[in-house]
Every structure is written in structure tokens, then in C-alpha cells.
Amino acid sequence: MMKINEIIASGKFSAVSVSEPEREIGGIYIGDLLSWVMGRAQADNAWITIMSNINIVAVASLVDAACIILAEGVELDAAVVETAKAKEVNILSTPLPAYEAAMELSNLRK
């Protein structure tokens, strides 16, 4: 298990909106089709995506993902960040592509 603040401390991921720095991450899910993510992602997953529209906040909240990780340096509109803060949805960002981000998380767990 690893916590959100431990991922940020690694230096490869930066905080976009973090309400629960102590939250534990259990598993990783990668996907950009929101309905597919809702069908398959598990609670407490770190969800890696390149989608940036406001609906990702609702999806992460409803799935109960530990955090969203925006891959490839994707940036969010200020309104999306505000909504994430209000809904206490944790969002990190990384310049890494999804696969490499997942590899990095996997290495951090060891």
C-alpha cells in the first residue's frame, strides 16, 4: 500500500487538488472512456487518464477512486479544479504517459 503524499514525494507526480493526502491507494486503473471506467475501476484505485473534462470529477467520486492521475501533462480548467476541491476528489498530474506512470507507481510500491 502507498499513500497519496508518498506518491507526490517521489517527485514524478504533482498535486493538482489533494484533500486527503493520507489516503491509501489500492491498485491502479487506466482508462479514458468514462462509462468503461465506471464499469471496471475498483474503489481505492488510482485512476490514470488523459481526459480533462469536468465529468472526471463525478466519475472519480462515484467510483470512489483514491485519486485521478492526469497523464502526459494534461492540464485542467480552473473550474474543474475548483469542483474537485469542493467534492474532495484528489487529483495529481504527471508528465509521464499512462503506462510509464503506472510503472512508476508499481516501483514505488516495492
Added chain:
Amino acid sequence: MSDSLNFSYLVDGENFASAGQASVQVKKELRQLGIAPETIRRVSIAMYEGEINMVIHAGGGVAQVNVDDLGIEIILKDEGPGIANIEQAMQEGFSTAPDNVRSLGFGAGMGLPNMKRYTDDIQIDSTVGVGTTITMRVNF
């Protein structure tokens, strides 16, 4: 005891960005009732998919959630175009959503299948040109 708690929400058909507000609100209400997290997850995902469908296809509608001793019932009612072929609509990957919706990450043909996946029972009552009512149950 036969008391049940009821919540009702209007789903705004004009605003795609606000879709999901009813589901997030329901999630909050159910959490306050002390309902198990996995049950809440199933209810709120099924309801969100329904909300999204109402926004994409039906210009909004009404969502009602009833909590009783045995579980949670979600009723989604709209006056949209109706579903011509329910069997086809239930297939993963079948979608009639427009491109602008697909670019947001929806319209993958997973909505109704996800609603079925996450609930214990789903009834779809639809008449073309009149509207659709979907009743789902998640048992405790």
C-alpha cells in the same frame, strides 16, 4: 416496518457539465444513513449512468430514490424519444450518442449494461415518442 425514505431530483437536460449532481447528492445522503460503501458505489454509479442517458437522449427528467428495509430503489423517468429496441440497447458497445458526447468520454455503449451490472434488478418501460421509465433495485 414499512417506512421508507424518499429523495427526488430534477435532472437538468441542458447542462452536460452538471450531470451527476443528483447521483453525488444521493451518495452523500446514503453515506449519512450509514449504508455500506459498496452498496452506495453500486447505487450511485447506476444512477449516474441513468442521469447521463437522460441528459444525452431525453432532455433531462426526474430521478427518485427510495430506501426501505431491503434495499434501495432508483426510478428514472423521462419524456424523451424512448428506446426502440431495448435488447439492442442493452448490448455493450451499442450506442446512439452523438460525437460531441463521445469526445467527452461517454457514448461507449456501456450505460445500460453498467446499470444492469451494478443492480440486482432492472426494469425498462419505454414507449417510442412518449418516454422511458427505468426502475432499478440494489438489495442490501
